Amino acid sequence: MGNENGSTISRREFARRAAMVSAAASLSPAELLHTQTAPAATVPPQSSTAPNLSPESQIEAQSRIESILAQYGSRLSDAQKADLTRLSNAAQPMLDRLRAYPVGNADGPGLYLKPLIEHESKPRPLASSPKPAVATSKP
Amino acid sequence: MPGEELFFLSLTELAKRIETKKLSPVELTQLYLDRSQKFGPRFNAYALLTPDLALDQAKAAEKEIMRGHYRGPLHGIPYAAKDLLAVKGLPTTWGAKPFEKQVLDYNATVIDHLNNVGAVMIGKAAMIELAGGMGYRFASASLQGEAKNPWNPACWTCGSSSGSGAIVAAGLAAFAIGTETWGSIICPSAFCGVSGLRPTYGRVSRYGAMALAPSMDKIGPLARSAEDCARIFAAIAGHDIKDRGTLPIDKAAFTYSPSVGTRALRVGWLTNAWKAQDLDPGVAKPIAAAERVLRKNFSSVRNAALPVGPWEDAGAVIWGVEGAASFRTLIRSGKISQLTDPLNQIAWYLNEKFSAADYLQALRVREVAQKKMDELFENFDVLAAPSQPVPATPLELNLETGLSFPDPLGGIGNICGLPALSVLCGFTEKNLPVGLQFIARAGDDLAVIQAARLFQQHTDWHKRHPKIH
Numbered sequence: 001m002g003n004e005n006g007s008t009i010s011r012r013e014f015a016r017r018a019a020m021v022s023a024a025a026s027l028s029p030a031e032l033l034h035t036q037t038a039p040a041a042t043v044p045p046q047s048s049t050a051p052n053l054s055p056e057s058q059i060e061a062q063s064r065i066e067s068i069l070a071q072y073g074s075r076l077s078d079a080q081k082a083d084l085t086r087l088s089n090a091a092q093p094m095l096d097r098l099r100a101y102p103v104g105n106a107d108g109p110g111l112y113l114k115p116l117i118e119h120e121s122k123p124r125p126l127a128s129s130p131k132p133a134v135a136t137s138k139p
Numbered sequence: 140m141p142g143e144e145l146f147f148l149s150l151t152e153l154a155k156r157i158e159t160k161k162l163s164p165v166e167l168t169q170l171y172l173d174r175s176q177k178f179g180p181r182f183n184a185y186a187l188l189t190p191d192l193a194l195d196q197a198k199a200a201e202k203e204i205m206r207g208h209y210r211g212p213l214h215g216i217p218y219a220a221k222d223l224l225a226v227k228g229l230p231t232t233w234g235a236k237p238f239e240k241q242v243l244d245y246n247a248t249v250i251d252h253l254n255n256v257g258a259v260m261i262g263k264a265a266m267i268e269l270a271g272g273m274g275y276r277f278a279s280a281s282l283q284g285e286a287k288n289p290w291n292p293a294c295w296t297c298g299s300s301s302g303s304g305a306i307v308a309a310g311l312a313a314f315a316i317g318t319e320t321w322g323s324i325i326c327p328s329a330f331c332g333v334s335g336l337r338p339t340y341g342r343v344s345r346y347g348a349m350a351l352a353p354s355m356d357k358i359g360p361l362a363r364s365a366e367d368c369a370r371i372f373a374a375i376a377g378h379d380i381k382d383r384g385t386l387p388i389d390k391a392a393f394t395y396s397p398s399v400g401t402r403a404l405r406v407g408w409l410t411n412a413w414k415a416q417d418l419d420p421g422v423a424k425p426i427a428a429a430e431r432v433l434r435k436n437f438s439s440v441r442n443a444a445l446p447v448g449p450w451e452d453a454g455a456v457i458w459g460v461e462g463a464a465s466f467r468t469l470i471r472s473g474k475i476s477q478l479t480d481p482l483n484q485i486a487w488y489l490n491e492k493f494s495a496a497d498y499l500q501a502l503r504v505r506e507v508a509q510k511k512m513d514e515l516f517e518n519f520d521v522l523a524a525p526s527q528p529v530p531a532t533p534l535e536l537n538l539e540t541g542l543s544f545p546d547p548l549g550g551i552g553n554i555c556g557l558p559a560l561s562v563l564c565g566f567t568e569k570n571l572p573v574g575l576q577f578i579a580r581a582g583d584d585l586a587v588i589q590a591a592r593l594f595q596q597h598t599d600w601h602k603r604h605p606k607i608h
Contacts, residue, residue: 068488075473098453103504109499110503110505115340
C-alpha cells in the first residue's frame with residue numbers, strides 16, 4: 001500500500017502509469033511532447049451505462065482516449081469527445097476477451113487470409129435418389 | 140410497355156430469350172434504363188446511371204448475337220455495379236463525400252470479367268459510405284441518402300451493398316454486384332428478399348475495388364436465384380495476378396452447369412447462430428417453416444452448433460486495424476469529418492489506436508477459428524441459419540443500438556472467408572422478407588449454391604417480388 005508521503009505508489013497508480021507508457025510508446029516524438037503536456041489521466045468514474053471494467057482496463061481505455069485527444073482533440077467537438085470516450089470504454093471488453101483467449105504455439109497468425117480449402121478435393125458422393133421437388137420446379 | 144414480370148425474370152430465362160433472339164439486348168437494356176430512371180430515385184438505389192455506356196454495350200452484344208457469336212448466359216444482360224468498383228472514366232465515389240469527384244482510369248477486374256462475357260452495365264449502385272467504414276449509426280450514411288426497401292420504402296435495405304439490394308428487389312436490373320467485409324451482401328439480400336452469394340475469400344479478385352479490410356473484403360452477386368448467383372459467380376471468379384489475395388488458379392476458378400448433380404448434402408441446422416431472445420417473432424415463423432422444408436427434402440439435417448470463441452472480437456479488431464490502415468491518409472487529413480455519419484466521422488480514431496499485438500492476437504484467433512470450423516465441416520457440408528434475426532428495420536433507426544445483437548456466424552464466417560448464400564424463405568406478418576443462409580467450408584461455394592438451389596426447387600419464395608407502381 002502507498003504511504004502518505006507518496007514515496008511508493010498504489011497498484012492502481014502503477015497500472016495507470018504503465019498504461020500511459022504503453023500508449024505513449026506508439027506515438028511519434030512530436031506527439032509524445034504533446035502528450036506530456038496534457039493533464040495526467042485519472043481513473044474515471046464509471047457511468048451506469050459503461051461496461052464493467054477492471055481498474056487496469058479502465059486505465060487502458062482512458063489512456064487510449066487521451067492519446068486520441070492529444071493527437072486529434074483540436075478537430076473534435078465536445079460531443080464527439082464524449083462519444084469517443086464511450087466508444088473507447090465499449091471497445092475494452094472486446095480487447096480483454098480477445099487477449100484472454102488461449103492460443104497455442106502452433107496457432108500462427110493468418111497474416112494474409114488463406115482459407116483452408118484442402119478438403120475441396122474430397123468430393124462427397126452424388127445423391128442416388130434425391131428427394132423430388134414438390135412445390136415448383138425450376139425452368 | 141411490357142408486363143412487369145419481364146423485369147423479374149431470372150437471368151437464366153432472360154438468357155434463354157436472348158440466345159434464341161426472342162429478346163433484344165438493346166430493348167431489354169432500354170427497358171431497364173427507363174425503369175431505373177423512373178424508380179431508382181424513389182429508393183435512392185443508384186449512385187449513377189450510365190445509359191450511354193449501357194446502350195453501347197447492348198448494341199455490341201446484339202450485333203454479336205445476331206452474327207451467331209453468343210458468349211454465354213450473361214451476354215446482353217443488364218446489371219449494376221456497387222460504386223466501389225472502378226470503371227474507367229466514370230465517377231467511383233465509394234459512397235463518400237471525400238471521394239465524390241474521384242474518377243479512376245482503369246477497370247476493376249470484376250468489371251473486365253463482366254465485359255468479357257458481354258454483360259451490360261447500366262449504372263453504379265449506391266452504397267454506404269466507405270462500405271460502412273468503421274461503423275455507422277444511421278441508414279443515411281451514404282452520398283445518396285438512405286436506401287429505401289422496395290418491399291416497404293419506410294424500411295431500410297441494409298448495407299453496405301444497399302443500392303445493390305434495392306436494384307435487384309425492385310427489378311431495376313437483372314442482377315447487381317455487391318461486396319462484403321462483414322454482412323454487406325448477406326444482410327441486404329435478407330432485408331430485400333433476393334438471393335445473394337458471398338463467395339469464399341480469394342475466389343473473386345478485388346483489384347479495382349475499394350480496399351477496406353483487405354484480409355476480409357469479398358465481392359459477390361445479388362440476383363433472383365441461387366442459380367443466377369452461380370452463373371454470375373462463374374463469370375467473375377478466378378485468380379488474378381493483380382490481387383495477391385486471390386487463390387491459386389485451380390482453387391479460384393468456378394464453373395457451373397445446371398445439370399451438375401446435387402450431392403447428398405449433410406446439413407447442419409445451427410442452433411446458436413443468433414440468441415433466441417434476439418430472434419424477432421416475425422422472423423421465427425418463416426424460419427421454422429424453412430427448417431421444415433430442409434428436414435423434409437434434404438437427405439440429412441441435424442442440429443449443429445458453432446464453436447464458441449471471441450470470433451466477433453477478432454473480426455472487429457482485424458476490420459478496425461486494417462480499415463484504419465487503408466484510410467490512414469483520410470484520417471490524418473481530417474477529411475473523415477466530411478463523412479455523413481456521426482459514428483463514421485470519429486470511430487476511425489479509435490481503431491487507429493489498437494496495438495499490433497492485439498491485431499496479431501486476432502489473426503491467431505482467426506487461425507484457431509478456421510481449424511474449428513474445418514472440424515465442424517467434417518460432419519456437415521453446409522450449415523443453415525437465419526440470415527438475420529430481424530426483418531428490414533425502419534429508416535430512422537439508430538443502428539448502433541437497434542442492430543447491436545451478437546453475430547457470431549457473421550464474425551466467424553467473415554474472418555474465416557467462408558462462402559454463404561442467402562435466399563428468401565418467407566415474410567413477416569408485415570410483408571417484410573426473411574432470409575435463410577447456407578454456409579459451407581472455404582472453397583466449397585458449390586455446396587451453398589446446391590443447397591440454396593435445392594431449397595428453391597422446393598419453394599417459390601424467390602419468385603415473389605414487390606409491386607412497384
